[in-house]
Amino acid sequence: MSIQELHPFKGRKYTNLKDSFDLSGRVYLITGSGGYLGVRHAEAVLEANGIPVINDIHEDRIESTLSQLKGRFGDRPILGLQADITSKPQVDAMVQKTVAALGRLDGLINNAAKNPKMIGEIDNELTRFENLPLEQWLEDLAVGLTGAFLCAQACGREMARRGGGVIVNVSSDLGIIAPDQRVYLKPGQNPGEQAYKPVSYSVVKGGLVMLTAYLATYWAERNIRVNTLTPASVYNGQDWALVQNISERVPLGRMSHPDEFKGALVFLLSDASSYMTGHNLILDGGRSVW
Ligand SMILES: NC(=O)c1ccc[n+]([C@@H]2O[C@H](COP(=O)([O-])OP(=O)(O)OC[C@H]3O[C@@H](n4cnc5c(N)ncnc54)[C@H](O)[C@@H]3O)[C@@H](O)[C@H]2O)c1
Structure with a gap:
């Protein structure tokens, strides 16, 4: 008996490498895709x-994301759905509307998070661990973890019913290493007055990496693959001192361009990664290796 007869492959049959990266006709829900990286995921x-x-x-x-995408991709089908992912009824309705409008759901990208800019948007004193407001801790966990949980539950249920799919949880280098808070110290600033990346x-x-591990094993039998995508050090017009501080800690010596995660995302969503589940694909210029 051949290995194929013993363990039949449930995906599309391999024809050639280019086709294995093709997502033709497949539908992917991307949370928080009105934001900086989310629109790039949609482009990918x-x-x-x-x-x-x-x-x-x-x-x-x-x-604005829809008009940006329509400008580039014309009349290609794209669906926009407003929903607060911390609300179970809104998440369930969003998944139902997706299937009603497009007839299928093939994947979820858990991308939404509270990701404050480290300059301008925050009160530095409140970012210190001792002072971080309980409300901010709860809100950050609600969007980043509870939202990912609710979306994985609703989308996973639908994909399991359909016979399979993929989930990609978007983490960060700060999900696998502690923040080096020294990068946020501005020239001339007293240590202690600087901004700190919040513990939340x-x-x-970090929680998303373990959500991936849990779901990858839990849903393997339903042909749902679950992986983490870890982007890092994304350039977004940050203060020059911050850019330099971060670049010094990256073996490749620079921050990343927001388009540099597209290839990895398509790999994870497509049949090209059909034997990969539970993995954390880290694109950090080597930062976590040092
Ligand atoms: N930008 C970076 O430097 C960087 C680096 C590593 C990892 N990441 C991760 O990539 C992802 C995207 O980051 P980004 O920089 O594009 O962030 P962003 O803040 O630009 O986008 C996040 C989006 O999520 C939306 N959102 C917030 N709460 C929501 C809710 N309750 N329901 C639905 N949507 C909600 C926001 O409106 C926003 O449009 C995040 O998970 C972030 O942690 C970003």
């Missing part, structure tokens, strides 16, 4: 011929 899905569902809590961000961010991003 479209570039691989798939159909993205743009979710965000902010309607205006969905609208590390806990959320």
